[in-house]
Amino acid sequence: MNSGISQIFPEERYLFHAYSAPVRLNLKQVREQFASDLVERFNPDCLIYHRQHNQKIFIFRYGTVVFFNFPIEVHHDYLAGIGVVPPQTVSPSEQD
Numbered sequence: 001m002n003s004g005i006s007q008i009f010p011e012e013r014y015l016f017h018a019y020s021a022p023v024r025l026n027l028k029q030v031r032e033q034f035a036s037d038l039v040e041r042f043n044p045d046c047l048i049y050h051r052q053h054n055q056k057i058f059i060f061r062y063g064t065v066v067f068f069n070f071p072i073e074v075h076h077d078y079l080a081g082i083g084v085v086p087p088q089t090v091s092p093s094e095q096d
Contacts, residue, residue, distance in 0.1 A: 014054075014069055021063035021084040030059055030082045 041048040058066040
């Protein structure tokens with residue numbers, strides 16, 4: 001039996017990637033670090049940046065950063081720009 005949702009939106013795909021830092025983020029400073037071409041929404045707990053209609057970055061003051069439909073290749077640049085250390089990945093050949 002097919003799901004009704006997959007029949008309604010067969011081409012829609014969304015990617016979420018979340019990162020967490022062990023520190024609180026100063027959202028005022030974070031606002032100053034981002035490019036001016038990103039439209040932002042701001043409240044005391046969260047910054048929301050829109051790059052395109054379906055690409056967003058949510059930055060929470062408690063240290064969580066969520067990328068919505070952003071290519072993973074640019075995550076590290078944004079994370080480093082706001083002072084969050086990007087996670088290190090280890091390939092299987094490096095573990096030996």
